[in-house]
Amino acid sequence: MADRSLHQYRILSTLGKGAFGITYKAQDLEHDRWVAIKVLSLKQIDDWKAVELFEREAKVLSRLNHPGIPNYIDYFYVDTRKDRLFCLVQELVEGRSLANWVKQGWRAEEEQVRDIAVQVLEILDYLHWQNPPVIHRDIKPQNIILRQDGKVFLVDFGAVRDLYRNSLIKGGTFVGTLGYMPPEQFRGQAFLASDLYGLGTTLLFVLAHRSPEELPHVRMKIDFRKVVQVSESFAGWLEKMIEPALEDRYKSAREALAVLKGKRKLDRKVSHLTILPQRRQPKGSRVKVQKKLDRFDLKIPPSGVNFNNLGFFLFVAFWDLIIFGMVLIAILQQTWQILFFVGLHALVGVGLTIGSLWALASSARLTIDRERFRFCKHCLGVTYQENHGLTSELELASLEVNADEYGRKKVRCMLWEHAHNYEIGERLTPVEKRWLAEEISAFLQHLKQ
Incomplete structure (x- = not known):
């Protein structure tokens, strides 16, 4: 590899070998400076996990700025006839x-x-x-x-x-x-x-x-x-x-x-x-989280009508209005065959309406202390789901990203209890779900420590 060039970097010597690549001393020909370039050969790895770790390293380094960490400079890959080389460039520190x-x-x-x-x-x-x-x-x-x-x-x-x-x-x-x-x-x-x-x-x-x-x-x-x-x-x-x-x-x-x-x-x-720093709640979120040394209290209020669900509620209202008009016309004209057909669509409209009202009025609450946890969902004062158990059985909160049959991504915040899992905040934004996954996992880790 010595005397070979990768983009504007000329390789001079080997600095070290690790599990995730070989690090070389190189010269940046464009900026006339010495750099350390870490190279991962796709041909020499057993699986893509090494590439994932390599890319994660580059991503993390790109957002760090500390005098005790060599500065991130560049990340790229080079294709050859028989291989692909992933390259991470950092400031070269003497010592x-x-x-x-x-x-x-x-x-x-x-x-x-x-x-x-x-x-x-x-x-x-x-x-x-x-x-x-x-x-x-x-x-x-x-x-x-x-x-x-x-x-x-x-x-x-x-x-x-x-x-x-x-x-x-x-x-x-x-x-x-x-x-x-x-x-x-x-x-x-x-x-x-x-x-x-x-x-x-x-x-x-x-x-x-x-x-x-x-x-x-x-x-x-x-x-x-x-x-x-x-x-x-x-x-x-x-x-x-x-x-x-x-x-x-x-x-x-x-x-x-x-x-x-x-x-x-x-x-x-x-x-x-001081186990973990305070995470910042997403702007505009109405979710309430209260944390103490030994207690976590999460309250998710009813979503109400907002920008994210406005289109759905307008569709339901339009559907109900059309069906109501068709039913009214069928009754006035006494066309009972059409009335039967329209009635089936009316049942769909009733279901959509009930679902919409349920979404508007549903709330949830999660409480965790050192001994037990309790997760409840309510609608108009009625508890329709309640789960509870030992806090020691809780593993973590995770963010799951799945795609539906149309390729659209669906993000879910899941709380894991060994073989069981609970979805939290179904109608929250993806950013809020990520924030909650962080908050819950951090508190569970705090209890374990």
């Missing part, structure tokens, strides 16, 4: 990965390791407060670049997943690196605290010069105190970063950063509040 520093014999002092931790936590805090939050999922020594002056960069977002997508896909994808992956990622799940585990184990690698898998373990937890010599406060902080149980770790990068800097001790009430 070496922590893995290379350790390989060359570098011994870091505790203060240096603390400084690396602070810089990475600041990057993670930025990522986790995106909307939707972004989870890196592959924090490891190879993906943290340390410059000679101490500046740190986080690279390789090939395993990235935004939390919205995490809430939309039932199950997950096994992505990460053994030794640096928290237990929940083995189950295909990733949370904000999952990145903290990866950072904690990476710092242990820098201190011990040994992979986390090679360190002693006690009850599935890394027992590093006999191997690593650090202050008691830093050792305690590290222990909480690498807790196997998700609920025992720091709940956010911001909390871990505050404790590391000594700004405050662990305050569980505060940490619960």
Whole structure:
């Protein structure tokens, strides 16, 4: 690949190889600058999942802007006679990965390791407060670049997943690196605290010069105190970063950063509040969501007549008016055969009218606390659907997109309870449904943490 050109980029040398492509050092001939170009060969992948992850990486990087993340420059593909090459171009940052520093014999002092931790936590805090939050999922020594002056960069977002997508896909994808992956990622799940585990184990690698898998373990937890010599406060902080149980770790990068800097001790009430940033309700939405630490209350009011359903209601009114006129004429002219035929259409009109009124007057309410949930639908004060159960049985809220026989997309917000699922907000806009899926999933994750 050396000396080959891809668009205006001339490949110079190989920087590294990963699960989702090869990264090269290249020269941008148009802007006279050095860049890093990551190339994925379609011929060399087993399935399209790799392409999906590659495109997701490009999409996420294009909306990030942080001094600790190399700038996104370009994304394109090149077709050859026998292959298609997907290319992601980023700013080239000088420095070496922590893995290379350790390989060359570098011994870091505790203060240096603390400084690396602070810089990475600041990057993670930025990522986790995106909307939707972004989870890196592959924090490891190879993906943290340390410059000679101490500046740190986080690279390789090939395993990235935004939390919205995490809430939309039932199950997950096994992505990460053994030794640096928290237990929940083995189950295909990733949370904000999952990145903290990866950072904690990476710092242990820098201190011990040994992979986390090679360190002693006690009850599935890394027992590093006999191997690593650090202050008691830093050792305690590290222990909480690498807790196997998700609920025992720091709940956010911001909390871990505050404790590391000594700004405050662990305050569980505060940490619960900082698990996820507040999502913004779509403009014009009349849905009411009230959240507390241990309770979620959703109220969906009757839709009434609005821009989205106005056409349908006008059609029903026009249908009823035509049928009423035809029935009236048939009675006046005593044409009973026509009356029978028109009567069948009148029944359809009655059904449409009842359905329209039902849609206008129907409301819904969902309440979730730590123990139980309750989902009800009402119309004119009458409850016509009621479901309830244990909150622990709820898995997630998802956004499903299906096409009807005419190819039109239908978006549904679904709440999953193991084998059962409930549709929420049938008459809401797709944007509102997405927002609700995020809100409900975030609260369920908060309860699990």
